Amino acid sequence: MNLSVIILAAGAGTRMRSSKPKVLHTLAGMPMLEHVYNTSKKLGAKQVQVVYGHGGDQLKQQCQHFEVEWALQAEQLGTAHAVQQASPNIAAEDVALILYGDVPLTKAETLQTLVKNVSGNNVSLLTVNLDDPTGYGRIVREGGKVTAIVEHKDASEAQKQIKEVNTGILAVNAGYLNECLDKIGNDNAQGEYYLTDIIALAVNDGNEVITTQVEHAYEAEGINDRKQLARIERIFQRGIADKLLTEGISLADPARLDVRGELTVGSDSFIDVNCVFEGRVDVGNGVTIAPGCVIKDASIGDDCIIKPYSVIENAVIEQQTEVGPFARIRPGTHLKQNSRVGNFVEIKNTELGENSKASHLSYLGDSEIGKNVNIGAGTITCNYDGANKFKTIIKDGAFIGSDTQLVAPVTVGENATIAAGSTITRDAPDDTLTLSRAAQKSIQGWRRPKKK
Numbered sequence: 001m002n003l004s005v006i007i008l009a010a011g012a013g014t015r016m017r018s019s020k021p022k023v024l025h026t027l028a029g030m031p032m033l034e035h036v037y038n039t040s041k042k043l044g045a046k047q048v049q050v051v052y053g054h055g056g057d058q059l060k061q062q063c064q065h066f067e068v069e070w071a072l073q074a075e076q077l078g079t080a081h082a083v084q085q086a087s088p089n090i091a092a093e094d095v096a097l098i099l100y101g102d103v104p105l106t107k108a109e110t111l112q113t114l115v116k117n118v119s120g121n122n123v124s125l126l127t128v129n130l131d132d133p134t135g136y137g138r139i140v141r142e143g144g145k146v147t148a149i150v151e152h153k154d155a156s157e158a159q160k161q162i163k164e165v166n167t168g169i170l171a172v173n174a175g176y177l178n179e180c181l182d183k184i185g186n187d188n189a190q191g192e193y194y195l196t197d198i199i200a201l202a203v204n205d206g207n208e209v210i211t212t213q214v215e216h217a218y219e220a221e222g223i224n225d226r227k228q229l230a231r232i233e234r235i236f237q238r239g240i241a242d243k244l245l246t247e248g249i250s251l252a253d254p255a256r257l258d259v260r261g262e263l264t265v266g267s268d269s270f271i272d273v274n275c276v277f278e279g280r281v282d283v284g285n286g287v288t289i290a291p292g293c294v295i296k297d298a299s300i301g302d303d304c305i306i307k308p309y310s311v312i313e314n315a316v317i318e319q320q321t322e323v324g325p326f327a328r329i330r331p332g333t334h335l336k337q338n339s340r341v342g343n344f345v346e347i348k349n350t351e352l353g354e355n356s357k358a359s360h361l362s363y364l365g366d367s368e369i370g371k372n373v374n375i376g377a378g379t380i381t382c383n384y385d386g387a388n389k390f391k392t393i394i395k396d397g398a399f400i401g402s403d404t405q406l407v408a409p410v411t412v413g414e415n416a417t418i419a420a421g422s423t424i425t426r427d428a429p430d431d432t433l434t435l436s437r438a439a440q441k442s443i444q445g446w447r448r449p450k451k452k
Helices: 032-042 056-062 079-084 108-116 174-183 197-204 226-246
Strands: 003-009 047-052 069-072 095-100 123-129 138-142 145-150 164-173 209-213 257-265 275-283 294-300 311-313 315-317 333-335 340-343 346-352 357-360 363-369 380-382 392-394 405-407 410-412
Touching: 003 032, 003 079, 032 047, 032 095, 032 108, 047 056, 056 069, 079 174, 095 108, 095 174, 108 123, 108 164, 108 209, 123 197, 145 197, 145 209, 164 174, 164 197, 174 197, 197 209, 226 257, 311 315, 405 410
Parallel strands: 003 047, 003 095, 047 069, 123 209, 257 275, 275 294, 294 311, 294 315, 315 333, 333 346, 340 357, 346 363, 363 380, 363 392, 380 405, 392 410
Antiparallel strands: 095 164, 123 164, 138 145, 138 164
């Protein structure tokens, strides 16, 4: 049985009060539509179609990495009309699964059950029980079997008391889907072609409507405004937090964690409040990450300590290394075992060797720094001449005094010492003190300028 997915994403989302399509608003750093697309791929769909309308160019541009077919719904005439823009492109023997670009949290496991329930021309429908079903289409049953779905605006007072509602998500044989779509009319309060009418058609044809219920109501919740999006964000993040806690990771406050990508953490690690993880981040065992850190596309080895408000991006940090507080580790950086990077140090495209340290107030860019090196406060590798960048090499055991400028390309030899306040423009030899200072002098009778 082949599975083909249709994702409806044509709505304007006016309640978002935004110039971009609703389905491009992000959940955990990723467009809602991408969450639904990823779920489709996880299900093994052989074909995914996205029905678009408002903001189509923007949608295609941002989602150009999707392996999908795009189907235009030029006029928004209802959900059945939207599905009809894509359904003729599906092989008649396939199972068609209808999903929504603004319903991002439906679990793949739930949908697998839904799809397995499709047999012959039966319809497999996802439902949910809500304490307040206002606005939702009610599931009407007779003798326990589904007979129809009645939209809220068309429901009688008795039908409005029904708590079981339609999520809009369904799976059905694609050939039968197209037969039903051709029969659906728009004789209703909204004058739209409702996909839900397929239920009554299936029943009239003698087919059964088999329902699957979501485990949690949020799985079927469509996001219509920013308040809903914020609430769903916290639900999503809490799910990640609970998984980490189960795996042996300590969180100072599960409600103050943000993962916007893929995070793996080893056991006995601790993450303090208000940390943000983006892209792919791998954290080892016994790591401590202090408050307010932002870590993106990085690998952090065992027993590291990341101190408060450090920013790490596209970097490798080996075991037993300390970073921060207020450090900025930029792309291309490799901090080797037991190295130290302190407060207000910025490192870019640099390898810092084992047991080496840059404790405070320095910039190290495009550098290769050996083992057991000390970088004094205020050290700058002057790697850019305004047009090109050059490399600084500091060999094992070197000591760089405070307020030193190393004008690249330049090499500092093994066990060399650079005196504080030096500007080094030529290679410094091994085992030697190198300095560049003007002679100190005092000017008698000099007076500071005063305001007129």
